[in-house]
Amino acid sequence: WKAPYPPYDPGDPKGFSYETVVRRWPIIITGVIDRIHRLNHDATMASRSHPSEPGAGGNGKNDGEVNEKIEEGKGIIGKASKLKYDMARDRALEKIEDDGGLNVDIFNVELEELVKEGKGSWFKAPWLFAECYLYRLMRTWFAMTKHWNNFDPFFAQKEDSFRGSAAAVYQLASMMQELESEKEALIKEPARLEVLWDEMIQMCLWGNATDLSLLTNLTHEDIEKLQTVEKETRDARKEFILCDDSDAAWEALKSGSDRVDFILDNAGFEFFTDLVFADFLVTYTPYISRVVFHPKTIPWFVSDVNPPDLDSLLRALSSPSSFFSTPPSPAQASAVKALVERWKKYFDDGSFSLSVPRETGYGQKSGADFWTDPRAYWNLHLDDPEGLKSLEGSAVVVFKGDLNFRKLTGDVKWPCSTPFAEALGPLKGRIPILSLRTNKADVIVNVSEDVARDVERKDEKWRVNGKYALILFCAKDGV
Ligand code: F6P
Ligand code: MG
Numbered sequence: 001w002k003a004p005y006p007p008y009d010p011g012d013p014k015g016f017s018y019e020t021v022v023r024r025w026p027i028i029i030t031g032v033i034d035r036i037h038r039l040n041h042d043a044t045m046a047s048r049s050h051p052s053e054p055g056a057g058g059n060g061k062n063d064g065e066v067n068e069k070i071e072e073g074k075g076i077i078g079k080a081s082k083l084k085y086d087m088a089r090d091r092a093l094e095k096i097e098d099d100g101g102l103n104v105d106i107f108n109v110e111l112e113e114l115v116k117e118g119k120g121s122w123f124k125a126p127w128l129f130a131e132c133y134l135y136r137l138m139r140t141w142f143a144m145t146k147h148w149n150n151f152d153p154f155f156a157q158k159e160d161s162f163r164g165s166a167a168a169v170y171q172l173a174s175m176m177q178e179l180e181s182e183k184e185a186l187i188k189e190p191a192r193l194e195v196l197w198d199e200m201i202q203m204c205l206w207g208n209a210t211d212l213s214l215l216t217n218l219t220h221e222d223i224e225k226l227q228t229v230e231k232e233t234r235d236a237r238k239e240f241i242l243c244d245d246s247d248a249a250w251e252a253l254k255s256g257s258d259r260v261d262f263i264l265d266n267a268g269f270e271f272f273t274d275l276v277f278a279d280f281l282v283t284y285t286p287y288i289s290r291v292v293f294h295p296k297t298i299p300w301f302v303s304d305v306n307p308p309d310l311d312s313l314l315r316a317l318s319s320p321s322s323f324f325s326t327p328p329s330p331a332q333a334s335a336v337k338a339l340v341e342r343w344k345k346y347f348d349d350g351s352f353s354l355s356v357p358r359e360t361g362y363g364q365k366s367g368a369d370f371w372t373d374p375r376a377y378w379n380l381h382l383d384d385p386e387g388l389k390s391l392e393g394s395a396v397v398v399f400k401g402d403l404n405f406r407k408l409t410g411d412v413k414w415p416c417s418t419p420f421a422e423a424l425g426p427l428k429g430r431i432p433i434l435s436l437r438t439n440k441a442d443v444i445v446n447v448s449e450d451v452a453r454d455v456e457r458k459d460e461k462w463r464v465n466g467k468y469a470l471i472l473f474c475a476k477d478g479v
Contacts, residue, residue, distance in 0.1 A: 001378050001425050005413040007126035008442050009119075016442050016464040017127035025134065026084050028302060032138065032153040033080045040073040069147035076141045076148065083137070090123040096136055099143035101298070102369035107136055110374060127441075128411035131301070132374035139298040139362070150361040152299045152306060159312060161303070162268030166324035169269070169317075172203070172276050173335040179284065180338070186284050193285055194250055200277045201246050201471060205436040206237065207273030208265055208401045209466050242447045242455070245420075245473035249396055249434045252475055253281075257395040259290040261355075263371065265401030267309035274400065275313075275343055275352075282351050283342070288395065294355040297369050298362050301403055307360045310347075314340060355390075376410035378425035391431045398434045405437040405470070409445055420446040420472045421479065429478030438469045446472055 010017040047066050092115075096107045110129060114120045122130060142148045179186070179196075186192055238244075253260070260281055262274050278291040295305040316323040317340035320333060328336060346352040370387040373380055383389050391397050399408060409423040420435075421428045423445040442463050444452070447470075455462045462468045 003376075003410045003412040003414070003423075003425060005415075007128060007410070007412045009126050010123045010130075016440075018123075020127070020131070021087065021122055025087060029080050029084050029087075029138075031157070033077050035153050035156065036073045036077055036080075036148075040070045043070055065147070072145040072147055076145070079141050080138075087122045090121045092121050093125060093130070093133060094137075096133070097140050097144065099140040101139060101143050103136065103373055106373055106375070107133060126411065128376070128406055129374045132372070135298065135300050136372065136374070142362070152308070152362055154299050154302050155308070155312075158267045158303055158309060159316070162272075162313070162316060163323060163325050165269040165272070166320070166326040166328070169272060169320075169324070170328050170332040170336065172273070173339045174332060176276060176279065176339055177335040179280075183284065187286060196280065196284070197250050197253070198246050200280050201249075201436065202237070202241075204273045204277040204398075204400075205241075205438065205469055205471060207270040208436060209438045209469075240468045242451060242468055242470055244471045245434075246471055248475065249432075249471075249473040252396050252432045252434075252473070253285070254287050255395050255432075255476075257393055258288055259292065259394050260288050261292045261294060261391055261394045261397045263294045263397065263399045263404055264296075264305040265404060266303040267305045267313070268303065270303075270400070271305050271309065271313055272317075274398075276339075277398075278352060279339070279343065279346070282346060289351060291352050292355055292394075293352065294371055296372050297356060297360055298372055300372055304403075306362060307354060307356060307358055308362075310354060310358060314344060314347075317343075375407075376425070377407045378410060378427045388427075388431060394431065396434050397431050398436060400436055402437055402440040405435050406441055406443055408433065408435060409443055411441070411443050414443065414445045415449075416444040416447045416452045417449050418445045421474045424474060428474060429476060432476045433472075433474045435470065435472045437472070438466045439463050440466050444470075446470065 008015060008017050010021040012018060043066055047063055093111055095111065096104050098104050111120060111133070114125055114129065119125050125133070138153070142151050142153070186196070260278070262278065264271060264274060274293070278293075281288040282291060293305075293310075295307055295309070297306065299306060317336055320336050321327040343352065347358075370380065370384065377388070380387055399405065408427070409420075410425065414423050424433070427433075439462065444463055447455075455468065459465070459467065
């Protein structure tokens with residue numbers, strides 16, 4: 001299916017995609033280079049300081065293997081440096097090599113099409129394709145080595161940023177503990193549940209305000225501010241939500257299916273808010289007993305959730321005093337403990353599950369890698385049993401974040417007043433879609449021309465700076 005409007009691409013120097021290719025991607029790639037450089041340096045120092053000790057380079061490897069790993073690391077650094085050079089000169093995107101992982105053909109067929117149209121280079125390719133391609137390409141660098149095959153170059157960054165989220169984590173854990181004392185009353189009074197549903201949606205929405213691919217713009221203080229979860233702050237932020245379909249989504253939640261799906265976005269704090277939301281659904285509503293979380297199976301857009309990030313998060317919450325930058329008070333510690341124990345139980349008894357095996361590392365075969373396909377969701381096989389088809393039985397499918405929104409709407413230049421249902425193309429009505437998105441890319445739909453003009457006057461960066469948001473719902477009947 002082809003949308004009636006062209007895709008965003010970096011051809012326009014005023015667009016956010018131009019800034020991304022010129023400024024943000026090089027910073028992200030430099031971050032990867034620095035990380036490997038650092039690990040190589042540490043391994044070299046370790047083997048130098050205890051040269052005769054087997055495995056001084058770490059990970060129980062002998063010196064030959066340590067050297068081999070260091071050489072492979074240098075190879076990756078070389079590829080990353082070359083990529084930065086090529087990108088800045090608008091060179092052609094090369095075919096993705098067959099690294100035994102998924103979606104290689106899909107990327108290469110799409111790329112061939114673009115080449116035919118004269119759009120096969122970094123500044124001419126549609127932004128959505130080029131950005132997905134970038135992360136798939138980086139994966140090949142690691143997949144094709146012996147020692148870095150299961151390495152996520154963004155893992156440390158994800159953990160570090162979660163470490164700094166202590167205040168917001170403790171607040172939300174305490175809020176969930178307070179809810180516990182009201183459990184009986186809540187179950188009897190669905191009207192109060194609906195109020196909480198709205199609160200949960202907003203908490204989970206603003207959890208998306210920060211992502212590490214945008215960290216190239218934000219300071220640490222900015223992030224703490226964005227994570228503030230006090231009710232007054234949330235209320236004040238309501239004016240930044242340009243459209244709010246929470247009520248319609250609440251009706252869908254009561255549709256009879258007992259399952260909700262989360263198409264995840266970022267690890268760390270945002271994933272924490274997803275789990276809080278899911279916990280609310282399973283523990284407090286009579287409608288939902290099962291939540292399925294869909295992570296990415298390769299490192300993706302810096303901070304997206306990969307299966308190992310779940311264990312990392314549960315580990316962090318299991319020992320908050322040693323993990324977080326600020327230790328919890330005794331009361332906060334007990335609130336966090338109650339939460340994490342319940343979540344572990346939910347993962348054990350199947351109330352919560354990942355859509356891929358938890359031990360899936362990065363890019364191993366685990367069925368179709370549906371969520372790291374570069375195409376708009378409307379162009380994916382709607383009948384794929386591992387993809388959209390598997391979501392048809394869900395009461396609500398929550399698509400988290402900006403990239404998911406770009407894929408739902410194809411990242412094309414819709415007039416901003418286009419109804420959400422129309423922007424979904426053939427996807428409309430196939431599954432109940434709730435999109436929780438803070439605006440971090442140019443594409444906008446479902447916002448009237450008047451509102452858009454008004455917001456533009458107040459803040460010309462409203463489409464991309466993460467301060468404004470959309471809560472959009474399209475039901476299974478397409479309304
Ligand atoms: O380039 C900015 C960006 O990469 C957006 O294009 C992308 O959609 C976003 O960052 C990632 O945001 P999120 O984590 O909310 O999907
Ligand atoms: Mg993301």
